[in-house]
Amino acid sequence: MTSKVYYMDARSNSPQTSLVSKMITVFEAAGFDKLIKPGDVVAIKLHCGEWNNTGYLRPVYARTIADKVKSLGGRPFVCDTTTQPYNPYATRCTALDLMVTAERNGYSSATLGCPFICADGFLGMDDYRVDLPEGYILKEAYIAQAIAAADVMIVLTHFKGHALGVIGGSLKNLGIGAQSKRGKFNVHMGCHPTYGLGSSAIFHPENCKGRKGEEDWQILEDCCPYGLIHVTEDSIEWEREKCVNCLSCLRPMISRGIWELSEDNFNATNAAIADACLATVKAVGPGKVAFINMAIDISKGCDCICFADVPIVPNLGVFAGYDPVALDKACLDKVVEAEGVQGSTAEEMEVMESGVRKFESCSPLMAGLSEEAQLNTGEIIGLGTLSYELVPVDEKEMTDVAFPPDPRPVGVRFRRLFKKLQPFPYDRYEGKGYNREEKVDLERVNTHFDDKK
Amino acid sequence: MTAKGIENSETIIESCKLIIAGLDSQEAEGKEVLQSAIDILEDMKEKFFLKTNLAIPPTNACKKDVIELQLIVEGGDLSRFPELIDRFRGNMEKLLKHAKMEGVIIT
Ligand code: SF4
Numbered sequence: 001m002t003s004k005v006y007y008m009d010a011r012s013n014s015p016q017t018s019l020v021s022k023m024i025t026v027f028e029a030a031g032f033d034k035l036i037k038p039g040d041v042v043a044i045k046l047h048c049g050e051w052n053n054t055g056y057l058r059p060v061y062a063r064t065i066a067d068k069v070k071s072l073g074g075r076p077f078v079c080d081t082t083t084q085p086y087n088p089y090a091t092r093c094t095a096l097d098l099m100v101t102a103e104r105n106g107y108s109s110a111t112l113g114c115p116f117i118c119a120d121g122f123l124g125m126d127d128y129r130v131d132l133p134e135g136y137i138l139k140e141a142y143i144a145q146a147i148a149a150a151d152v153m154i155v156l157t158h159f160k161g162h163a164l165g166v167i168g169g170s171l172k173n174l175g176i177g178a179q180s181k182r183g184k185f186n187v188h189m190g191c192h193p194t195y196g197l198g199s200s201a202i203f204h205p206e207n208c209k210g211r212k213g214e215e216d217w218q219i220l221e222d223c224c225p226y227g228l229i230h231v232t233e234d235s236i237e238w239e240r241e242k243c244v245n246c247l248s249c250l251r252p253m254i255s256r257g258i259w260e261l262s263e264d265n266f267n268a269t270n271a272a273i274a275d276a277c278l279a280t281v282k283a284v285g286p287g288k289v290a291f292i293n294m295a296i297d298i299s300k301g302c303d304c305i306c307f308a309d310v311p312i313v314p315n316l317g318v319f320a321g322y323d324p325v326a327l328d329k330a331c332l333d334k335v336v337e338a339e340g341v342q343g344s345t346a347e348e349m350e351v352m353e354s355g356v357r358k359f360e361s362c363s364p365l366m367a368g369l370s371e372e373a374q375l376n377t378g379e380i381i382g383l384g385t386l387s388y389e390l391v392p393v394d395e396k397e398m399t400d401v402a403f404p405p406d407p408r409p410v411g412v413r414f415r416r417l418f419k420k421l422q423p424f425p426y427d428r429y430e431g432k433g434y435n436r437e438e439k440v441d442l443e444r445v446n447t448h449f450d451d452k453k
Numbered sequence: 454m455t456a457k458g459i460e461n462s463e464t465i466i467e468s469c470k471l472i473i474a475g476l477d478s479q480e481a482e483g484k485e486v487l488q489s490a491i492d493i494l495e496d497m498k499e500k501f502f503l504k505t506n507l508a509i510p511p512t513n514a515c516k517k518d519v520i521e522l523q524l525i526v527e528g529g530d531l532s533r534f535p536e537l538i539d540r541f542r543g544n545m546e547k548l549l550k551h552a553k554m555e556g557v558i559i560t
Contacts, residue, residue, distance in 0.1 A: 050558075083560035084560055085559070085560060087558065089556050089557075089558040090558055090560060163557070163558075164559045176560070184560075204499075207499060207500070247560075250557060250558070250559060251553075251554050251555070251557050251558075254500075254501045254502070254554065254557075255500070255501075255502060255553055255554040257499050257500030257501055257502075259501070260501040260504065304558060304559075304560040305556060305557075305558055306556055306558075307556060345510065348509070348510040348513065349506075349509060349510070361506070363506075364506060365505050365506060365507065365557070365559070366504065366506065367456060367506055
């Protein structure tokens with residue numbers, strides 16, 4: 001079976017080829033407008049960006065989809081969920097934090113024309129349990145309640161890299177982003193007997209000199225919200241069997257060499273992302289979930305970090321379809337095909353050539369992770385297929401995304417008004433309006449490259 | 454497979470040792486910088502940071518510096534030594550900053 005992926009490239013040179021217009025053009029080409037019936041509650045799921053991240057999708061994309069949904073009679077809301085860790089760099093870990101961050105990043109009802117909500121409640125505990133017998137590793141998942149309650153979902157994804165997932169596409173937008181807090185612990189393998197951090201991380205208590213030897217030992221105890229880390233007089237103890245994998249202690253522990261993350265934990269989580277994505281589709285309803293990938297500002301890191309580096313490849317375009325595996329695979333193939341951007345991590349990691357995998361070198365925290373793990377798992381469990389047909393979509397006149405307030409020609413709009421309120425000062429300097437030099441040497445300031453020859 | 458960050462660090466340590474040996478009694482201050490780089494990297498080899506991809510760009514930069522330093526010391530013309538050792542010191546400082554892993558988060 002082959003899935004259709006509707007696609008437009010990233011070039012823009014007219015109103016019809018603005019990325020906003022292209023997004024709606026592929027939305028229609030993929031038939032998403034037929035998905036929404038009058039009265040449908042439509043969740044638009046996206047990543048609203050961490051505090052000070054600048055790579056996340058501009059709110060105008062979600063606004064445009066919300067307007068489109070409204071024009072079809074649907075009731076849209078835009079949403080994200082609370083994140084797993086509680087460390088100082090996690091600025092969306094409660095609904096309060098999430099809403100403050102989202103608003104600072106431009107996501108509010110004022111900009112979206114519909115509510116922005118935290119889909120899994122104040123502490124991330126509002127969810128809906130889904131049985132998943134077909135899961136590769138997860139046999140159940142916990143989906144953010146507002147998402148599970150929606151009639152239809154539009155998954156609007158910024159396609160980029162990720163420190164754990166290697167890629168952050170549609171699968172990750174749902175496989176992590178649509179899970180409640182306990183859903184995220186599940187995907188991250190919290191307390192898992194083989195792949196959990198507690199079971200698989202390598203613990204080096206000998207790298208901690210304890211209360212006597214570590215100046216700032218207190219942070220090692222205080223970084224765990226579950227109280228599982230105890231600094232003794234000359235070393236450290238960790239109740240690893242109770243570790244939920246929240247990763248709040250990540251930086252203090254790994255930067256001191258007290259524990260080493262395990263590849264198994266990351267690999268298992270990547271497989272579980274596909275499982276949890278499938279669970280989300282099941283929760284909303286098969287055929288009720290539409291996916292759009294914006295492959296632009298393709299940073300090596302996810303929007304969940306508090307900065308965004310130079311993109312590793314140029315903007316690639318806009319992709320839409322019903323199969324998230326095919327969609328992510330199409331984007332991934334385009335990244336491999338592209339040349340790297342000078343001055344980016346792609347150059348530092350020596351993966352600039354077309355045909356070379358970029359994300360595997362640039363994005364993951366650890367070497368050795370596969371950029372295809374989520375996708376392969378997705379195909380195995382029947383979420384989608386790696387085999388896709390890229391359907392190029394032609395640009396079209398986009399009247400519904402044109403500036404709407406006054407459709408009259410400007411002459412008609414302003415002639416009467418200018419009779420009353422004239423912005424140009426015709427009454428000054430004999431109709432010329434301003435005090436200016438009649439003639440100057442323009443060649444003197446307009447220097448060109450050729451002049452230097 | 455040895456992580457690239459560790460591989461780079463081993464090259465840096467070896468080069469630093471050869472440069473120190475090649476300098477005899479000259480450039481005492483430079484020798485101090487090189488010796489302290491050896492000590493820092495020996496200590497870091499025990500830490501997880503060098504196994505991460507984050508360690509590759511900053512160790513690459515330091516490796517480039519010591520290879521250049523080694524070449525000029527072997528060539529016997531030390532006129533660029535102060536400039537290069539300064540650059541190496543700067544890149545080692547950047548490496549140490551990266552090793553604190555500020556802002557590293559997985560959600
Ligand atoms: S020890 Fe486990 S539960 Fe505690 S902060 Fe670290 S990852 Fe979270």
